[in-house]
Amino acid sequence: MNELKERIARDGKNLGGGILKVDSFINHQVDPGLMDACGREFAARFAKVGATKILTAEISGIAPALMTARHLNLPVVYARKTKPITMPDQVFLTLAPSHTKGRMVELIVSPEYLGHGEKILIIDDFLATGSTIHGLVRLAQTAGATIVGIGALIEKSFEGGRAALKELNVPIESLVCILSMDGDNIVLGDC
């Protein structure tokens, strides 16, 4: 997707260690027009998968997932990383390693909003090793739901996440792929 690719080329920063800084337009400051365009693109690519709900993880998955949900006219659920007091005692919970936090984080969804028979489209900001998305897959499958597609704004294709998710046999769509991040460079390509 050219609009996102050009923005990463212009404003993204390679901080080293595989960390891509995109917090001027995705995950601290957010460009709502860009996020809306990304949501529209995801909605077009996943128009025929029959999703009944979108699932993402707080925090930085919320903006792209919400905009995709708007265009598909579906509810969106974001997995919480800490259990709020409004959630029932019995929850779906899994652990996933966080690349940017350097530790395991909990992903928690209330059984009120993830149920048997739902067809789940997962949308997140990054697809890197795929560990967060795998965590969301486990939550959905534990709830008796089916995964029908996976979308990420940015795929770091050198981290192998796509291969790790292949076994699910669902469409995986990334809007921009980062092919390598050697030195200060960010090499962008098609997915």
Place this chain on the structure above:
Amino acid sequence: MNELKERIARDGKNLGGGILKVDSFINHQVDPGLMDACGREFAARFAKVGATKILTAEISGIAPALMTARHLNLPVVYARKTKPITMPDQVFLTLAPSHTKGRMVELIVSPEYLGHGEKILIIDDFLATGSTIHGLVRLAQTAGATIVGIGALIEKSFEGGRAALKELNVPIESLVCILSMDGDNIVLGDC
């Protein structure tokens, strides 16, 4: 705003202790059409305040703030509660008591995205005691920015937040007011 008022009357739950559960449509599962309508309403009410940026707090402020930003065509910044590794060492940081967490939380904004001369519209999900919004006000003022308006989806008017923010002398707009939450009841009214 009738659409939100009717939704709270139908799906909101009074959990006692002043806790209103709205996680089927605002802050765990999100209804994107409702959030978009709320964003449009905020955009209309704040059309003339001259905002240059919207400021909110993660996590549940993101959806209404993003939709408002979309309609006003402005960037939105969400204050982080933990400092990500992509953020510089020097940040704007304040502490605010969290009603639902029962402890103080940090609110952190990078100086890259909150600067001198900006005109800030604060949008959040709840206005209760006003402590989170006061935290956002402190961050903006420390950065040399000016607050030009404050909007909340839901105001718990019995908690006094509006009076505490009056000294700022800016428009405060809530889309729905909760007048009282005695017993199992939720008494909704105009603000």
